[in-house]
Amino acid sequence: MDATTLSLKKPGGLAVQLVHATTEQIRSGRLKAGDKLPTEAAIMKDFGVSRTVVREAISRLQASGWVDTRHGIGTFVLPKSEHPSFRISPEQMGTLREVIALLEFRISVETEAAALAAVRRTPDDLSELRLSLQAFNSALEEGRDAVMADHQFHQGIARATQNHHFVDLMHSMGAGVIPRARISGILTTDPERQNYLRRVNQEHESIYNAIADQDVEAARAAMRTHLANSRERLRKSDPDSPG
Structure with missing residues (x-):
C-alpha cells in the first residue's frame, strides 16, 4: 500500500480515507486478487493512524x-468473481429493530451452517476457528471489543461448510453485523461489558466444541442459542421491537 495516495487531514474520516486508498489500488491493479495486505503495524506506520482506524478500515x-x-495468516484481496451480489450495507442497519431483524435472518442461516460445518470441517478449518477464539480471548484481556475476532469466527464456520454460498453471505454482511456497537450503548459499565463478552466467548467455545466433535445437533443448538441470546438482549433494550 502506498501511503502517498492518502491524505490524512480529517480525523473523523481516517478509516474511510484508508478504505478509499485501498480500493483505488485494487481497482488500478496495484493490488491484485490474492495479494496480501501489509500488517496492521505496517499500515499504522505508513499512514500514521491508530490500530483502531486500521481495524475499522479492514x-x-x-x-x-x-x-x-x-487469523494467523493475513488479509487478502478477493477476486472480483467473489464479490457478493447480495449486500447488506451499514445504512440498512441504522436502527436497533433492523439489527434485531438481521439477527433473526442470521439464526435461520447460521444454525444450518454450523450443522454442515460439524459434518464437513477439516483439520485446517478447526485450526482457523481456534485461532479466532484465541484472538477473541486476547481482545478480551486487552479490553477491546473483539468485533473482528467475533466476525472471523463466524466466517470460519461458513468456510467449514465447504459451500461457497455461506461464505459469500458472510462476506456480504461484513463485520458490521456483529451487534457490538448497539450493545455498547446498552452496557453502561466496563464490568458489565466484560461479562457480556465472556458470555459470548463461552457460547463460541460451545459451538466450536460441537463442530470439533462432529455433533450436528449440538452444533445447530449451540449456534441457535448464541444468536438468540444476542437477539433477546437487544429486544430487552427496545420495548417497541416485535415479539
Missing part, C-alpha cells in the same frame, strides 16, 4: 467484499 473492506481476513 472491517469496511470486508463488508464491501474487497478483502478476506484469516
